[in-house]
C-alpha cells in the first residue's frame with residue numbers, strides 16, 4: 007500500500023480516476039461484495055450513472071424542506087441537556103445523527119419504525135470499524151453489514167409498495183432516459199448511504215465538539231456569534247476530519263517523487279494529511295477559525311467528492327446552534343480519549359464534557 011500525503015498529489019489522484027480506480031473498493035478495509043457495486047466503489051461511467059440517479063433523487067427532496075425538521079430534532083435532542091452538569095456528547099450526537107438521517111433519507115420513524123433507532127446507529131458504526139489489532143474486518147463487522155443490508159431491503163420494499171417524496175422512494179424508482187437501477191444496485195447503494203451518512207455525520211459532530219471543547223477561544227467566538235459556525239466547521243473539516251483516508255487501485259504504473267508504484271498496487275489518499283500540508287495551508291497545525299480553508303479535503307475531492315456536503319453542513323450548523331443555546335460553556339473531562347478502531351474513519355468513542363457556568 008502506497009500513501010499519498012501531499013495536498014497536490016491527492017488532488018491530482020482524485021481527479022484521475024482512469025489511473026486511480028475506486029472499483030476495487032474505496033474503504034481502507036473493504037466490505038465483502040461492495041467493490042464495484044456502489045457509487046463510492048465504482049468508476050465512471052457506472053459511477054456517474056449512479057451519482058446522477060442519486061443526485062436526481064436528492065434534488066426532488068429539497069434541502070430547504072429539511073431545515074425545519076432538523077431544527078426540531080436539534081431542539082428536542084439538545085433540550086435534554088437542560089440542567090445537566092456532566093454528560094457524554096456521544097449520547098446526544100448519536101441520537102441527533104440517526105434522527106436527521108432517517109428524516110433525510112426517508113427511513114421509517116416513529117409509529118412506522120421497523121427497528122429501534124439506536125440499532126440503526128449501532129450497526130452503521132460497527133460496519134465501518136475494523137479490528138484494532140489485525141486491521142481486518144471481524145465477524146461482528148460483517149454481521150453489522152449484513153444486518154444493514156437486510157434492514158435496507160425491507161425499507162426499499164416498503165417504499166416501492168407505497169412511494170413518498172423521500173430519498174429512498176425517489177432513488178429506488180429514479181429513472182434518467184429510461185435507465186433505472188437494478189435491485190442489487192439499489193440495495194448496496196442504500197446500505198452505503200446509511201453507513202456513509204450515519205458514520206460520517208456522527209463522527210464529524212464528535213470531532214467538532216472535541217475541537218470546541220479543546221480550543222476555548224474558538225468556542226467563545228462561535229457562541230458569541232453563531233454566524234461564525236460555518237467557518238469553524240470548515241476549519242474542523244481541514245484540521246482533523248473524521249473521514250481521514252480512502253483507497254484507490256492503480257490501473258497503470260505511476261512514477262512520483264522518484265518512486266514507481268506498480269499497476270495493481272493500492273494507494274491511500276491521506277486526506278487528513280493533505281489538509282495539514284504546509285505547502286497549501288500556512289501554520290497547518292493551528293486550529294484557526296478565521297482561516298477559511300478553501301479547497302480542503304475534508305469531503306474528499308475529484309469525481310468521488312462527498313455527495314452529502316450540503317446536508318452535513320446544514321445539520322452540523324443547526325446542531326451546534328441549538329446545543330450552544332443550552333450549553334454555551336463546556337470542557338473535556340479527560341486528556342486521553344478512546345478512539346474508534348477504524349482504518350478509514352477517526353473520532354472519539356466517548357467525549358465526556360463538564361458544563362461550566364456561562
Ligand code: HEM
Pocket residue numbers: 028032045046047057199202203204206207210247248249252253277303304305306307309310311312313314315317318
Ligand atoms: C461531515 C460529514 C461528512 C464527511 C466528513 C464526509 C466525507 C466524505 C469523503 C471524504 C468522501 C470521499 C470518499 C472517497 O474519496 O472515496 C465522501 C464520499 C461520499 N459521501 Fe460523505 N461525508 C460526510 C457526510 C455525508 C452524508 C451525511 C452523506 C449522505 C447522506 C454522505 C454520502 C457520501 C457518498 C454517497 C459518497 C460517495 C460519493 C462518490 O463516490 O461519488 N456523506 N464523504
